[in-house]
Amino acid sequence: MLRRLDLTTLPGDQELRALLPRPAVDVERALPAAQELIADVRERGADALVAQAERFDGVRPADLRVPSEAVERALAELDPAVRTALETAIARVRVGSAAQVPPPSSVELAPGAVVELRWQPVDRVGLYVPGGKAVYPSSVVMNVVAAQAAGVGSIAVASPAQAEHGGLPHPTILAACALLGVDEVYAMGGAGAIGAFAHGVPGIGLEPVDVVTGPGNVFVAAAKRAVAGRVRVDAEAGPTEILVIADESADPELIAADLVSQAEHDELAAAVLVTDSTDLADRVDASVARRAAATAAAERVATSLAGEQSAIVLVADLEAAARVSDAYAPEHLEIQTRDDDGVLARIRHAGAIFLGAHAPVSLGDYAAGSNHVLPTGGQARRVAGLGAATFLRPQQVVRYDRAALEAVRADVVALAGAEGLPAHGEAIDARFEEAR
The missing domain is CATH 3.40.50.1980 (Nitrogenase molybdenum iron protein domain)
Known part of the structure; x- marks a missing residue:
């Protein structure tokens, strides 16, 4: 076979x-179509998203932002065995994701010369969960838990509208969101959803995000490429x-x-x-x-x-x-x-x-x-799978006292001069001028 x-x-x-x-x-071939869909969302907002749902999902969503009662109802009606399985997955992925958060560190380069490293989460993320041939509550778990472990304070989830569920995302997707405490959920899919995350949609209260993650088809991958200069994205799945x-x-x-x-x-x-x-x-x-x-x-x-x-x-x-x-x-x-x-x-x-x-x-x-949102198509040579680090930024904090600065004063002044930036050196020297 x-x-x-x-x-x-x-x-x-x-x-x-x-x-x-x-x-x-071929993501490159899908890129023009994805860019067109994103531009439509940027220009027409909610109207474009509704039109795209009708075109690609065969349904007109009554509410692009899923009402909280629909999310709560989905959890109440969830098969108990599926709920137990999701709770097991959440607990295990939460432990695995927490272990990925690096501790702060510091190094003393010389007496009084310290560089610290701390990890800061982004403010807001947009997490995409595909529809299509299968239902993926596990992708909700993987995306949301990693962001929560990183300390992200604002999380939005998008999943395509389903004709068989009255224009809402699949109820098992909504139930997984409820289990994770996510109440900002949108019935939108494909490239348009990625564009909505990147640019925001004021008409439905969707604020732009800092990071977009989640798997999807070739048009979702192309959309990520299209918005990568505006938001951080994970790998093109x-x-x-x-x-x-x-x-x-x-x-x-x-x-x-x-x-x-x-x-x-x-x-x-x-x-x-x-x-x-x-x-x-x-x-x-x-x-x-x-x-x-x-x-x-x-x-x-x-x-x-x-x-x-x-x-x-x-x-x-x-x-x-x-x-x-x-x-x-x-x-x-x-x-x-x-x-x-x-x-x-x-x-x-x-x-x-x-x-x-x-x-x-x-x-x-x-x-x-572990996390199942992983790089495909050979991208594992250069990028990692989804994890807490996807939503974190390392920041360096520099602490020098006067003596430590004086120890490298001549070096900084010399390099500033070599680069044709004398004011850089003067900013160092100013700290050693006699008080007037």
């Missing part, structure tokens, strides 16, 4: 990256991806289950196995075919697994497997080998890493305590 890619002889890094399976997603490094000791049934689990997200989802065992590859492929046919989203899964973005990659050994993984820089990396930690030691680029047979990606999606 999965195509085979023979990389038992590895090319150079640049050629290797070009050979690896990727979905055909593309289709989800899983890469599994495994040797002959791994259980093919578990690997197949994990590949299928990611493929059910989207037809463009990527499922990749990298192994040095042809026998394992054959057994995984047979199990994938069986499981894919039996799962609820069989048609979607089949499209994903048959696509150019999914493959079984054969390599010479686990060192080569680690090199392939680093070239790919997966959103989710699973390692299932005889020596998981040995392979882990060779890995540098991945959004999140899951070690061993009992740490599947689906655990990270919900209750591992």
